[in-house]
Amino acid sequence: MQHSMTDEHSPPLPERRTVLRAAGASLALAAAAGCDVGPAEFGHPLHARARGVTEEALTYATVLDLDGLGRGVLVRTRAGHAIKIEGNPAHPASLGATDVFLEAAVLSLHDPARSRRSRRAGRALRETAGLPAFLEERRAALAAAGGAGLRLLTGPVSSPTQRRLIGAVLAAFPEARWHVHAPLADAGAAEGARRAFGEAVVPVHDLSRAACTLSLGADLLGPGPAQLRQARDWSAARAPGRAGQAPLPRLIVAESVPSLTGAKADQRLALPPAGIEALARAVAAELGIAAAGGAPHPEAPGIAAALRAAGPSGLVAAGRGQPASVHALAQAMNATLGAMGTTVRLIDDPAGAAEAGDLAALAGEMAQGAVTDLLVLDANPVLDAPAGLDMPALLARVPHTLHAGLYPDETALACAWHLPLRHPLECWGDSLAFEGTAALRQPATVPLVETALPAEEILAHLAGRPAPAEALVRETWREAWGEEGFEERWLAALEGGVVPDSAAPARELRLRPDFDPGPAAPETAGFTALFLPDPHLWDGRFAPNAWLQELPRPLEKLAWGNAALIAPQDAMALLVGDGAEAEITLHGRSLTVPVVIAPGQAPGVVALPLGGGRRAAGGVEPGLGFDAYRLRPAAAPWAAPGLALRPTGRVRPLVSTAWHHPVESDPPPARRVAQGEVIPPLPPPRSLYPDWSYPGHAWGMAIDLDACIGCNACSLACQAENNTPVVGPEETARGRAMHWLRVDRYHRGPPEAPETDFQPVPCMHCEKAPCEVVCPVNATVHDHEGLNLMVYPRCIGTRTCSNNCPYKVRRFNWADYARATGAVPVRNPEVPLRARGVIEKCTYCQHRIVAARTAAGLEGRPIREGEVETACQRACPTRAISFGDVNDPASTVSRARREGRHYALLGHLDTRPRTTYLARVVPAGTRADAMPAGTRADAMPAGTRADGVPASTQAESGAPEEPA
């Protein structure tokens, strides 16, 4: 082994038998794949010195990708198995936070539906029979022809090692070509940058320095490779404003489909795609950009004035799917504002591959029969190719196709051969963050699929230079760093999880005068179809992940499926409500889809989330949702005008957790305050019982609703940490999902332009807990530090506690969800599994408190502030959640509780919750909580039931209908 290790940090050694079996399998594998992988490679997860004090629980730094761009993570392992992912504070694209995809990676790793065997013509092979011989034969044949007919298809790749190896393949086979297919790649952005600067650079936004941000359809706070960083920066920039020490930075969002960014905007304009471009031109014209042209826009002068006032602290961001003209205009505005170098940094695209062709070119060659050998590496074109490209037929035309992927997905089944790929958590590798910082990937777990190979080894083998993946990655970095001091740098990078000072250098580029490609094509009749990534399934790759499927989407609260989103005005005109089925037709292709009304969506726009309706998505049953790729035109992959939508009159059962009835409570649960406003404290509580004293620690949590972006990371982090079971679509539809922490979403005001608020609701740990007095068997009790805890073995399941919980945070195990066959296969050993018939709920990650108490006790010191981090708190990208000792006046949570915008949810019930909230701050002068008379919160358009229950579920449950 090349790495140095001291004895005290020795790895959790696998059992001898496991090692033997693994070694045997690994030898067989090496022989099969023709790779020279020694048995030492297999089953040794420890390569850097571990973080952590115990032998058993160790944490490793590594990196996971989204769209080819890395986010650094720390993987907590127990006995060699990865059990929880947390953000790496040192990594610039994580800063210690995680998003839902990172949290869910540990489940994908353990997914029993992962590809475990090689396949020939879609059928799993018992042995890798024939594959090595086949590969050797093809390699020889291709070498003879200089690689003519060999094509390599990958997703976006930022990994220096993979790019080096692809280069080696292309060098070994000069006639071979590399094609990159990324269904979410934004051609408009690249083209816009090329127009503006002559090169396909990408802007890196620094929201921490932005005093005024104009988003032109850019979901800056929404899911994506830069979400964690941008959300943290956005929140950090608001901190002085929250404290009333500075004006609040302004976020203006023009968007067609409601997004998390739109929900947090100070000013939000719901515009169709053409309207966004018109606004961009009008604002640019106001800023004095002559080329912009276009008609004036009523909002443009105000926006331009705000941007001009911000000057170099202004920021204009154009979003995924906007036309090149909008991207170019945004860059022009940034250049005009002087924002280049402050809020915007231009860098070379870390995953850019100018030398690679695209899928369309590959398809053309395949159709011509010019392709004889195709290696599809971690891409799924059969699913996500544009409509009109008949990928299965094209693949059938290629004599030799090999797919390597994590799942036996659609492409795997359509290719002649399939090889299981290792999960990134089992792999060596490297990748670049969205802003270019490199990070090394190291296996953080014992490989779970013995036959699986890392992509690097497949490429190296193809290039004729087979080597173990670790050696391949080392080679890349040895080339970059040189021999001197290599081992130290290597170990430091592995341990730190990030290659120091490797961020991409800013490019100094001048704006070209002829940046404006001219207005995009005008609108045509009918609806405009907008294709967008699903907030949880992304481009479809996460569809097999049950955690992500079951987690209600942040805005529309759908789980286990998707729906076409339409504007409330359009729903009114079409007389459809949530769950209505409609036939949508675009360019001659039709789909029947369920419709959901998205308050705040631009009229005339139908949003079609990608990634649903997969036919082969691992263990998840096929047909959940619809597959929008089937309609997506190659020419207009993001916004396609000319969509026809016809309600069929039927209803489609949707799994939704949005059962909201109108919220008329005053004040509303998720409160807003004007800047500087103080929420008056409630009158002193009264009780017949004397107060309990907590002389030691008294744990409390404060959740800043101003910082909360509703991203759901906390909810999923909690699920991963606490072994919260997955219940499946039927049970979720019955209202039995188990999430301990739910994120409530409130729309207030008119549905055309709602104000949207998010409110994460974990257990409140009430000091006067109503759940405790009603439990006949004392199964839920307070501990000495004020935690309201469940004693699972004592619970007999009366569910009375849930009845008496005004926050409804208690979840019940109606079935043996945690232990049933098919239950989630990853478990945190520190948290017990709950049996059938038992109530469970948030514990404030009590096991983490116990661990900290133990550690502090061993060292003979008190628990330090910040030593206990709950899983939700750790995951939160904006640090909205603070947790600590409310007895310590200096603790973060105590300081939060002293703020003027601090309040208790349902404080008038006098439950004295330990979890409290900080109200969202709006600029002084804007209305805060006072609602104008006549507006009902969460108002629903006609066609929706008054309590928002989708009619389908209603019909299914057979409950009587509410009179309209």
Added chain:
Amino acid sequence: MSAAADVSDTRPVADVPLKGQFGWRFALSLGAAAAGVLLLAYAVAALLIRGTYLWGTNIPFVWGFDLINYVWWIGIANAASLFAVILVLRRHGLRTAVNRFAEAAALAAVAAAALYPILHLGRPWLFYWVLPYPATYQVWPQFRSTLVWDFWGIMSHVVVTSLFWYTGLIPDLATMRDRAAARGKGLVARFYGVFALGWRGSVQHWARHQAAYRLVAALVLPMLVSAQTIVALEFATTLVPDWHQARLPLHVVITGIPSGLGVVLALAALLRSGLGLSRWIDEADMDLLAKLMAAASLGCGYLYAEELLTATLEDPATRDATLARLFGPYGLLHWGGAALIVLLPQLLWLPVLRHSAPAAVAIGLGAAAGVWLDRFALVAGGLLRDHLPRIGPLYAPSIPEWTLLLGTVGLFALLMLLFARLIPVVSMFETRHEESEAEVP
């Protein structure tokens, strides 16, 4: 059936249980009821094996048929025994006719009701943890929990109701023993004899029996109000806005009365025609019973009006929640219940209807069904509005829940049929006492 002028000759009453054959109709009914009990066994087994997963409940509707049916059955039991107790304590003439089967109906209903609090648990086999027994870990029940109160409530109910029923039965059991012995049915005589506790009918026996009977009856009285109230407190003490109302116990107690009386009325009509006991349960008895029920229904009418009135005067949260229950998705159940409880029994003011067995059965069971609808609207509809937006879909019972309900109806029917088969359905000693008193000039 002889047309003997002497009503105090209670031989026909005693003859019923002593008959060898009971006819095909009884056999059929018994078979149907037994099938119902088998269904119950199936439903319980399925519940134990697969769990509450089978039900339509969720968060926030954590309780469904389990509590609806529990509250309903306990209401029937309470009202039926309340009725019997009042008759005994007031030495009302009607008691001779109905209190025996009113007590039996109460006991059978308690048996059906008592199943639910156990079966509704997530882990029913641990129900005994609500008992304050000296467990190894010294964990005691939470005495502040209404569920613990309820446990005591229902346990006392079972004990006192059975005592009341049994105490009243002792002289008649002795009569049965003697009559069976007279007919040479030694085994039957021994069976009754064991339960007659050596009753010889001495004056001392009678004096003690009367004291004991009235004492037990007096015991039943406060407990009946308290038992129903405790059930209502399970709801009223929560923070759920609609449930958290002081009027709820009154509502549950008072609306329970028509259901209990309705069941008694229906049973009286059935026994009268079915067992040919119209002589002992005469028209005057039926008149009294029917009028009492109609009057109780009027009382319920007052409650419903009061509910509507107070709802509008309540704080916004309670008002919205109550209005959601009254006019929301479960509103039809509420108003259907109100119609069946308040309006339907008013038909009993018409002598034609209260003397017609089918009409009496229909109205009596209709009122009971109405109370069931009312309980449904209360348990499910009360949760429509909470302090925060609801997080689950509406509650609707599933097939296993219906199966369980059918099963408990079968249990009730089987117990009543066995009662009619084995025990004199009319109190013979009370009848004799009544008639002999009547003969005194």
